[in-house]
Amino acid sequence: MTNIPETGRTSRVQIRLVVIQVLVLSLLGTLGGRLWHLQIREGDAHAEEASGNLVQQVVQPAVRGSILDARGVPLADNETRLVVSASRTDLLKTRDGGKAVLTRLADVLGMTPEEVRKKVRLCDARTPQPCWNGSPYQSIPITDEATAKQALQIRERAEDFPGITAEPQAVRRYPNPGEANSAQVLGYLSPVTDAEIQRAEGSDSPYLRSDQVGRSGLERQYDKQLRGKAGVTRYEVDNLGRVIGQAGSDAAEAGSHLVTSIDARVQRVAEYELNEAMKAARKEWDRNTGERYKADSGAVVVMEARTGRVVAMASNPTYDPNAWVGGISAKDYADLTGKASNYPLLNRAVQGQSAPGSIFKVVPTTAAVNAGHPFDGPYQCSSSYSIGNQVFTNFESEDHGPIGLGRALEVSCDTVFYRLAHEEWKRDGGNKPKKNAEDWFYKTAHQFGLGAKTGIDLPDEVTGRIPDRQWKQDHWEANKDAWCKSGKKDGSYVERIAYENCLEGNRLRAGDSVNYSIGQGDTLVTPVQMATVYAALSNGGTLHRPTVGKAVVSPDGRTVQEIEPESHGRLPMTKQTRDAIDDALAGVVTRGSADWRFVGWPQDRIPLRAKTSTAEVHGKQTTSWFATYTGDYSVVMTISQGGTGSGASAPAVRAIYNALYGVRKDGSIDESRALLPTPQTSLPEVRTDGTIAAPQTERHAPPKRRSPTGEVPSATTGRRD
Incomplete structure (x- = not known):
């Protein structure tokens, strides 16, 4: 057995004590610094935040303005309905997360428990409709078609329905006056999302978590004017959530009405x-x-x-x-967004x-005159027109002989416009275009406002397409790799087109101009x-x-x-x-x-x-x-x-x-x-x-269409165009 000197043992103990003391002092110093940071440096900010926790807001939704037709007939307005809503916050406080409450509620409302549970689940990338895409802290509407009897059951048995409310609310309505639907023009509403609330912060029209916002049509385009401003009452509460006083309130401001030109x-x-x-x-x-x-x-x-x-x-x-009012059902959502419903x-x-066809001919008619071609012609309206080995036929191969541009419009003669477009294409240099080609047929279309949005006050308008030289180049650069990969010289029609586009898809060819002249090819309006x-x-x-x-x-x-x-x-x-x-x-x-x-x-x-x-x-x-x-x-x-x-x-x-x-x-x-x-x-x-x-509207269908002879018109008899 080795004897350790007493002095050595004492020295080791002292070192350990010193280390422990240093650690303790370091921890105390860290805690002290943190306390100083929280209480001194940021004390005021935290005090203000803590005081805010003692104020709860109650929102009174603003009445949304009506959308009226030109005579004042409501196309969209509001009606008072009994709305049954659920608070996710209160439901999650129950032992089972609200499952029993929602099951009892489903029984009262005549719904299945699954339908009700889907209504209150939160939307995300993996959750299909129906779901709630608004704030999780906002009351979620289960139905806006509750009867007075159902509402009374819920309110009389409040202890069985914690977090469930049944009260009258103003709900959006689309009355279809005289059976006029106007759906795509009007649009629809849905709850605001957290992302939208964040984006609108600091703007002159911020969102509250209770807001419903326009998702399409006029409801979206004029949402700011229609929405109004929700009222907010602020209550002071204690740490148990009991109201101890009112901190202030802002009255709700109803939204403005939108008068439309729709009749x-x-x-x-x-x-x-x-x-x-x-x-x-x-x-x-x-x-x-x-x-x-x-x-x-x-x-x-x-x-x-x-x-x-x-x-x-x-x-x-x-x-x-x-269908969107009060939350959309899974079936309705699938019907509205599925391919089967188109x-x-x-x-x-x-x-x-889509391609406009002959209604587009007012454009090349104007272009031809501006390029120096006489309106009265004459121009040969033959049954067909050939460019190399390619034959372009007149509709139903009719031959009207020599005619002017006016008669070409009347009988919708394609070959007149084929000839004019081909002549202008050659004048601009053909396959070797001039540096400053006139491109009358394409330039005139842009001057008609085509290939650009009209600026109508409806969201998501598309531009259409005028396939001029710039579009051809841009389109070729974007699709060249795909065309070269799928194209075949001796393949199917689509494969042959891809092969040709791979080689020279950026060139404005004679066939492109000829097709364009009658509103075909790549033209879209x-x-x-x-x-x-x-x-x-x-x-x-x-x-x-x-x-x-x-x-x-x-x-x-x-x-x-x-x-x-x-x-x-x-x-x-x-x-x-x-x-x-x-x-x-x-x-x-x-x-x-x-x-x-x-x-x-x-x-x-x-x-x-x-x-x-x-x-x-x-x-x-x-x-x-x-x-x-x-x-x-x-x-x-x-x-x-x-x-x-x-x-x-x-x-x-x-x-x-x-x-x-x-x-x-x-x-x-x-x-x-x-x-x-x-x-x-x-x-x-x-x-x-x-x-x-506003005048009263009648609900009736227009009379059955009949021709002046009394016969119901056929869709294809007679002339074709």
């Missing part, structure tokens, strides 16, 4: 006629594909020609915006783009763009920014902010050219491709101009277009995979004009039946008490 009666007719036209087209045989037309979607725009204000705008397929949330009047163009032809050449909103009116009616029409340029044509085109488009109705649809029309009293179009789309059936105008309105309709313009769309457009002007089957005019023979100019009255002076 609910005309809107109903437009929706009905579009739907009927699509149903009629589906009964017709497509001899090109050997099956019936699919007519899977469509749109129609009715626009004031002198102002650009939208009187009616319909998109099909459509939906009921009331995406009814899309407003195809401003978001649907929207119905609202073409309605704007034809409105400009009607009013003498002024291009307007289309508008749906007409005025914003304060809740008491005392402040009115009118939304004035705005022009953004003129059509690039002389008065002489405009008048010549106008006469030709009148000829389309009286002696051209649409005359068989307008037998008996009172042309002497209501001069009507029109252009038919049957646009070809690779892999699909033809798209029907019909573009028209009078001195008051332009009306444009399109039906995807619907057949010909005169066959599918023209009868529906005539029915809309019949309703506007009160035209009978025999061509006589009954002014008492006319819905809107001249555009509405006055604004509806909003009284000081917030009520609106």
